[in-house]
Amino acid sequence: xxxxxxxxxxxxxxxxxxxxxxxxxxxxxxxxxxxxxxxxxxxxxxxxxxxxxxxxxxxxxxxxxxxxxxxxxxxxxxxxxxxxxxxxxxxxxxxxxxxxxxxxxxxxxxxxxxxxxxxxxxxxxxxxxxxxxxxxxxxxxxxxxxxxx
Numbered sequence: 143x144x145x146x147x148x149x150x151x152x153x154x155x156x157x158x159x160x161x162x163x164x165x166x167x168x169x170x171x172x173x174x175x176x177x178x179x180x181x182x183x184x185x186x187x188x189x190x191x192x193x194x195x196x197x198x199x200x201x202x203x204x205x206x207x208x209x210x211x212x213x214x215x216x217x218x219x220x221x222x223x224x225x226x227x228x229x230x231x232x233x234x235x236x237x238x239x240x241x242x243x244x245x246x247x248x249x250x251x252x253x254x255x256x257x258x259x260x261x262x263x264x265x266x267x268x269x270x271x272x273x274x275x276x277x278x279x280x281x282x283x284x285x286x287x288x289x290x291x
Contacts, residue, residue, distance in 0.1 A: 143183045143191050143251070144227045146176040149200045149285035153220045155269040156276045163276070167267035172217030173200070174279055177255060178227025179248040180241050183291070188251050191291035192258050195219075200285055208285075212263070219259055222269035222277060223252045245272065 154168035175195055179188075199208050201215035212219060225248060229237035243251065249271045259266040269275050 143180055143187050143291045144178040145191055145195050145289045146178075146224070146227060147195055147198060147200065147287045147289055148174045148176075148279065149282045150174045150220075151280040151282045153277065153279035155220065155222055155267075156278070157270050157273045158276060159273070166270050166273075166275075167220050167222070169218035169220045169267050171282070172215075172219055173212050174220045174222070174277070176222050176224040176227060176277075177252060178224055179243040179251045180228050181243045181247070183243060183247070183251055185251070185254055187291040188255050189258060191289060192255050193262075194289055194291075196259065196262055198287070198289065200287065218265075218267065219263060220267040220269075221252075221256055221259060222275065223248065223271045 152170050153174045155166050156163045157166050197211050199211050201210035203209040225242045228242035229239055230241055231237050252271055256266055256268050
């Protein structure tokens with residue numbers, strides 16, 4: 143499982159469906175997590191990675207050092223599924239997605255991740271699994287980290 147974590151000033155996810163655009167998730171300052179689920183992932187790997195995201199200290203303290211996590215910073219979280227994070231790009235010019243989880247497993251673990259974060263924070267904004275999504279964000283810093291379980 144992989145999580146691309148971005149510290150954002152704001153972020154939202156729009157879904158494009160039959161020419162209509164609707165916003166399905168939106169946050170102000172906080173963290174955008176793009177989540178890629180791999181075929182060998184489980185509930186245990188999801189919990190470890192999501193807890194690491196929640197605990198990861200990427201928010202500035204009063205001295206400007208990254209000493210605060212999402213909870214202590216008071217930020218929001220937007221969780222978006224992104225299977226392309228699981229691509230094998232080691233050979234050739236076309237990514238291979240053989241490491242990505244099958245859709246049923248990926249959706250289940252993505253939903254579990256949203257529930258896990260919701261239980262810890264009280265709320266979480268999400269994208270829509272499997273939809274054609276447009277992610278809009280203002281990356282703060284920019285600060286971006288790739289976390290893996």
